Amino acid sequence: MGYxxxxxxxxxxxxxxxxxNRNANIxxxxxxxxxxxxxxxxxxxxxxxxxxxxxxPVNAYKLGFDINQFYLRADFSYSPNNKHAxxxxxxxxxxxxxxxxxxxxxxxxxVQTNALRPEQALESALYLGDQYTISQAFSINAGVRYTIYNxxxxxxxxxxxxxxxxxxxxxxxxxxxxxxxxxxxxxxxEWRFSARYxxxxxxxxxxxxxxxxxxxxxxSNTTNISPTDIWKLSDPNIKPQQGQQVSLGFYKNFSxxxxxxxxxxxxxxxxxxxxxxxxxxLIMNQHIETEVIETQGQAYGIEFLLKKTTGKINGWISYTYxxxxxxxxxxxxxxxxxxxxxxxxxxxxxxxxxxxGNYRFSHRYSMSLNIIYSxxxxxxxxLAVVQQGGASTxxxxxxxxxxxxxxxRTDISVNMEGNHKLNKKTHNSWxxxxxxxxxxxxxxxxxxxxxxxxxxxxxxxIFGTLIxxxxxxxxx
Numbered sequence: 001m002g003y004x005x006x007x008x009x010x011x012x013x014x015x016x017x018x019x020x021n022r023n024a025n026i027x028x029x030x031x032x033x034x035x036x037x038x039x040x041x042x043x044x045x046x047x048x049x050x051x052x053x054x055x056x057p058v059n060a061y062k063l064g065f066d067i068n069q070f071y072l073r074a075d076f077s078y079s080p081n082n083k084h085a086x087x088x089x090x091x092x093x094x095x096x097x098x099x100x101x102x103x104x105x106x107x108x109x110x111v112q113t114n115a116l117r118p119e120q121a122l123e124s125a126l127y128l129g130d131q132y133t134i135s136q137a138f139s140i141n142a143g144v145r146y147t148i149y150n151x152x153x154x155x156x157x158x159x160x161x162x163x164x165x166x167x168x169x170x171x172x173x174x175x176x177x178x179x180x181x182x183x184x185x186x187x188x189x190e191w192r193f194s195a196r197y198x199x200x201x202x203x204x205x206x207x208x209x210x211x212x213x214x215x216x217x218x219x220s221n222t223t224n225i226s227p228t229d230i231w232k233l234s235d236p237n238i239k240p241q242q243g244q245q246v247s248l249g250f251y252k253n254f255s256x257x258x259x260x261x262x263x264x265x266x267x268x269x270x271x272x273x274x275x276x277x278x279x280x281x282l283i284m285n286q287h288i289e290t291e292v293i294e295t296q297g298q299a300y301g302i303e304f305l306l307k308k309t310t311g312k313i314n315g316w317i318s319y320t321y322x323x324x325x326x327x328x329x330x331x332x333x334x335x336x337x338x339x340x341x342x343x344x345x346x347x348x349x350x351x352x353x354x355x356x357g358n359y360r361f362s363h364r365y366s367m368s369l370n371i372i373y374s375x376x377x378x379x380x381x382x383l384a385v386v387q388q389g390g391a392s393t394x395x396x397x398x399x400x401x402x403x404x405x406x407x408x409r410t411d412i413s414v415n416m417e418g419n420h421k422l423n424k425k426t427h428n429s430w431x432x433x434x435x436x437x438x439x440x441x442x443x444x445x446x447x448x449x450x451x452x453x454x455x456x457x458x459x460x461x462i463f464g465t466l467i468x469x470x471x472x473x474x475x476x
Contacts, residue, residue, distance in 0.1 A: 001025050009462060013418040014055040022046040035080065038089075041073040062285070064103070067231055068096040071289065074444045083092040085131040087143070092124040095216065097233055099285045119157065119233045123149045123215055128390040129192070137198040139231060151235050153177030157184075158237070158287060165334035166290045184236045189212040202253040206264075207246075214241040217274040219282060219292060219348050231284045232274065237289040239272040245299075270297035273345075274324060278337060278396065293333035295326040297345065315357040315369075324348045337399050344378040344400045351375045361415070368433075370411040376404040382448050382455045395453065404446045405459070410437040413469075427475045435467040 001024065008165040017476065025043025032038065048066035053059070063364025075089040077354035097119040159173040160166045170366035177183050194208035219230040234240045249264035272294045276282060301322030324345040337343065355371040360475045378400030386395050413433025418424075438441075441464035447466045448457045 001027075015051060015053045018050045018052075020046075020048050020184065036076070036078045038074065038076045041071075043071055043076075044198065045071075054105055057106055058110045060105040060109040061111045062103050062105040064098075064101045065231075066098050070096070083133045086129070086266050087131075088126075088128045090126045091187075092122065095119070095121045095123070095233060097231060099231070099288075100283060107181055107219045114144070114284060116284060118153045119155065119235075121150060121215065122152060123147060125136075125356045138196070140193070140195045142193045144192075147186075147188055147190065147213055147215075147366040149186040149188075149234065149240065150182045151184040153181035153183055154179040155183065158199050158289070160237075160332075164332070166332050168287055168290055171287070178201060184234075186213075186215065186234060186240050188242065199369060202257065204251050206251065209246045210244075212241075212243045212245070215242075217241065219274055219276055219440070226382070230288070232288055232292075235289075238274065238292070239294065241270065241272050241274070243268055243270045245269075255285065258308065258310040260305070260309065262305045263302065265302045266300065268299040268412060270295075270299070271329075273326060275328075275337070277343075278399070281396045284450065293328055293337065294330040295337075296329040297324065297326045298342075299324040312360045313357070314360075315355070317355045318353070320352045321349075321350060343398065346378060346400065348400070349375045349379055365417075366415045367369045368411075368415060369412045370409075370413075372409045376406045376408045376443065379446055381457075385450065385455055392450070392453070394450070404443040407442050408438075408440055409435075409442065411435050412437050425476060429473045431469075431471040431473070433469060435469055436463060437466055439464070439466045441465075 003021065003023040006018070007014055007020075010016045023043070023045045024261060025041055027039060027041045028039060029039045045066050046066065048064065050064045052062040055062060057101040064448060071093040072092065073089065073091040073092075076087065078086045078088075080086070099119065101117045102111065103113050103115075125145055125147040127143060127145035129141065131139065131141045133139045148288045155177055157175045157177070158171050160177065161170045162170050164170045190208035190211050192208070194206065194210075195207050196204060198204045200251045205449055215234045216236070217232045219232065232238060244284045245266060245268040247264060247266035251260070251262045253260050273296070275295050277291055277293055282288070282291060285291055285370040287350050294329060299322065303318065303320045303322075305316065307316035307319045325342040326345050327342045328340055352374040353372070355369070358366055360366040379402055380399055381397045381402045382394040383397050384395045385392050411433060414430050416430045420426040441459075443459045445460045446457060447460065448455055450456075
């Protein structure tokens with residue numbers, strides 16, 4: 001499998017934002033017997049973004065970032081009888097992260113080249129699980145995954161005065177590590193358990209509990225013109241994220257299983273989720289641990305689904321109410337965020353509705369309608385300009401106290417299948433339609449500038465108009 005994409009957009013022909021992905025993997029499956037097989041996978045993932053500005057030639061610059069993953073997996077499955085399906089295996093991921101490089105863009109630019117130190121780490125894991133069918137109506141699935149994470153050199157690690165907030169002025173020492181040297185090791189288990197009970201032929205209950213660990217962090221400043229996320233690996237100063245989640249769902253089918261319904265509730269606790277300090281400088285920061293805080297969090301919600309799978313009219317509609325709240329829980333972070341109370345996470349969107357409807361005129365022709373609505377994401381607003389000592393500073397609201405406008409989009413398309421001959425080398429289809437049928441200018445981001453002593457806000461919309469499209473698909 002291979003995947004390649006490149007995307008970019010510009011603001012007033014000044015600042016250009018570019019994104020790229022390159023992914024590839026290869027899989028090999030081997031059957032040892034009728035009851036046992038293995039799948040071996042190797043692959044690479046690459047993601048990069050860049051921001052460049054050439055409006056002022058002497059200040060023209062290009063900011064770049066990229067992250068790479070190289071991974072190997074060996075997954076085994078063994079079914080000794082009809083009641084047990086045992087899965088086990090191991091995997092390893094090598095992270096290579098280049099957190100930022102600034103270079104001059106053009107012959108007249110006076111910008112100096114600056115590059116942050118690359119980071120690398122190795123995450124390895126062993127896992128074992130068993131799906132046990134106790135009876136025709138009741139089954140359980142349990143397992144454990146044990147991860148070992150090694151933060152690797154070459155790199156430098158800053159040490160800070162114990163008991164004081166991590167600031168550049170509390171830095172007491174710098175330790176240098178050679179290439180391949182293990183700087184810090186974390187080892188954490190991940191548990192999972194789920195159970196399914198069939199009430200009858202059309203209804204069932206499902207319960208699950210699992211714990212999670214994640215060693216790579218992403219930090220977003222919600223008021224940037226373009227959210228240029230900052231990625232960071234766990235190190236001696238930044239702990240891995242951990243979470244525990246429990247969920248319970250009820251599933252019911254109607255009309256000879258042609259209509260599916262479900263409702264599911266969940267609750268999740270998080271520790272060491274990384275967020276930024278108030279007024280943090282995240283871009284090109286050599287001491288990123290002085291600008292971030294570790295938080296504890298909670299997420300909870302309920303999801304409803306109604307789905308029709310057969311007939312000329314089919315599709316589904318879902319509604320989700322969900323909250324994700326964070327609370328500063330880092331004694332070395334300094335000033336409290338929101339006075340130590342819970343505040344919405346950057347991706348907290350309480351309401352979300354998705355609708356997909358299809359109408360089939362015949363075996364070859366159909367029409368599709370797609371509607372999406374969600375609450376706008378939270379942002380922190382500058383509320384006033386404060387004059388003090390001849391200088392002006394911005395006074396901000398509480399963290400993520402406000403929201404950008406809600407998101408709403410409608411897409412429509414007409415689909416035409418190829419002919420239905422029995423013997424064909426390929427299967428072809430056409431689709432034509434309109435993306436964002438209502439032409440709504442959904443806010444991609446909101447940003448603020450000082451103009452003549454006043455704070456003015458601007459909304460950036462991308463694809464803020466209807467866009468016709470034509471798609472041709474070929475399968476062989």
